[in-house]
Amino acid sequence: MEVPDSAESTVPQNSPRLAGTVNWGTATVIGVFAGMLYGGSKEAAASVSKDAEVMLKLGSTEDKREQYRLMRDAMEKRFLRVTRGSIVGGIRLGMFTAAFYCMQNFLAEKRGVHDVFNVVGAGSATASAFGLIMPGSLRWRARNMALGSVLGAAFCFPLGWVHLKLVQMANEASQAAHPPGQREVKSGVSAAIERLEGNLSK
16 A cells, blocks of 8 residues: 655644744643742741751750650641642742743744744733732732833843744754755654555555
8 A cells, every 4th residue: 555755744733833932831840840849948948947946945855755746746847838838839830830931832823933022021921910919909919010020021031032042053053963955864663664664565
């Protein structure tokens, strides 16, 4: 059975992405783990003062049962604080990362080009939205929204520029390593499938 040469070109692509755009799912997972690490380490560092108070209490009593109870309570409270900090940090940074990259990919898709203005717009909109949902009065939220919009744009402009330059350098290096006229090296699975199809067509 002969396979037409144009079979590969007719395979539909579900979600083609522009060069330089990031998969928001992968970025969200990384953001969740980074937030968990930051939140847990922050709470662990804040527990040092609590541990000093426990040591003072241990030195003031000679009862072994009381010392054991104090140590057990301190360890339980520290574990709960670190766990709560990890969960809250992961949720916050994960939500921010997901919103940022979703907005960035949305702007790139609507504008048809991925440039630094997509990164600036996504950073400004995401920071503004998170400033709006923060607790406080309506005036305080409006202030946070405006401040987040300005700081998000100012912070994301240099980061977006550096990111796009790195993507451009990587694309140039890839084109230099694989010129357009050079035949594409296929993986072992693709080559095995083609050999099997060739044998069946004989």
